[in-house]
Amino acid sequence: MTNQPNRPANERAHASRRRFIKTTSGLVAAGAAVSPTHGWSDEPADGSTRVLIIVGPSSHPPGTHEVEAGGRLMKHALEQMENLSGIQADVVEGWPDQSLRDAASTVVFIGDLFPPNRLPNPQQNLADLDEMMQRGVGIACIHYATGLLGEDVTSDGDHPLLRWMGGYFANRSCPHHESFARVFPEATITPAETDHPVTRGWKEFTLRDEPYFNNYFGTEGNQLAPKATVLATSMLPPEAPKGETVAWCIEREDTGRGFGVVMPHYYKNWRDEDLRRLILNGIVWSAKVEVPAEGVKTKSPNLADFNPKSV
Numbered sequence: 001m002t003n004q005p006n007r008p009a010n011e012r013a014h015a016s017r018r019r020f021i022k023t024t025s026g027l028v029a030a031g032a033a034v035s036p037t038h039g040w041s042d043e044p045a046d047g048s049t050r051v052l053i054i055v056g057p058s059s060h061p062p063g064t065h066e067v068e069a070g071g072r073l074m075k076h077a078l079e080q081m082e083n084l085s086g087i088q089a090d091v092v093e094g095w096p097d098q099s100l101r102d103a104a105s106t107v108v109f110i111g112d113l114f115p116p117n118r119l120p121n122p123q124q125n126l127a128d129l130d131e132m133m134q135r136g137v138g139i140a141c142i143h144y145a146t147g148l149l150g151e152d153v154t155s156d157g158d159h160p161l162l163r164w165m166g167g168y169f170a171n172r173s174c175p176h177h178e179s180f181a182r183v184f185p186e187a188t189i190t191p192a193e194t195d196h197p198v199t200r201g202w203k204e205f206t207l208r209d210e211p212y213f214n215n216y217f218g219t220e221g222n223q224l225a226p227k228a229t230v231l232a233t234s235m236l237p238p239e240a241p242k243g244e245t246v247a248w249c250i251e252r253e254d255t256g257r258g259f260g261v262v263m264p265h266y267y268k269n270w271r272d273e274d275l276r277r278l279i280l281n282g283i284v285w286s287a288k289v290e291v292p293a294e295g296v297k298t299k300s301p302n303l304a305d306f307n308p309k310s311v
């Protein structure tokens, strides 16, 4: 379904009851799924949940980033989940038209840096996105799409992505903060200790990849906002390890949800079942669809099917 502007925030525990009282939409009566264990009140996909995947520019070498192939792979995975149906995905290269924006339950970005700022007409793109966010549409950024340049942010690091998604990768050109990008031969990614739906069904995994660290979460001592949740951490860098946040999410005041994950750098890492589940869980959650108890299950994708420059 498309997001309902008048739909109340999906809050924990007691909030779900209030929702039944206040909401007269037939959608809720038809499809509410309240888990007894966690209190989230998301709904099953109803056949019209649309995920809008926006592919931005990339100049990375073959086998890395592979943003077009990554967009096609995510669409395939979202439409072929083994334990969750009813989601359709649209993939666009460049800025989407109004009808696609209006239909989206959540928007997923993949590209070198945050695509709205890199595509033509950034101010209009950000205004369009703001309109979507105010309607409670979700947002998810994959790897370098979490990134902003100094020219994109104010002198103290402000940018709407901070509110929409709870944090970002601050490129070295940023005046206020510097996040770091390094390929680690073995980065171990650990689920955070939370019962958040996005952590369902995946376990600790180790990859050769480039999980960004020292990501930026705001002016309060770089702590996540109160309604943000750490989903995954990694002890980085190896010579001075610290529990770094490498995936996180936020529930916004406008009822929308944001999800950020700073991998994969290597296209082949989409083959990792745990990483894929973390990402797909995050996208599904951002669309306000109930994440299955065991997490989203997908077959291992045949990477060459999505026409990367290189696997």
Ligand SMILES: [Zn+2]
Pocket: 064, 065, 143, 144, 210, 264, 265
């Ligand atoms: Zn990268």
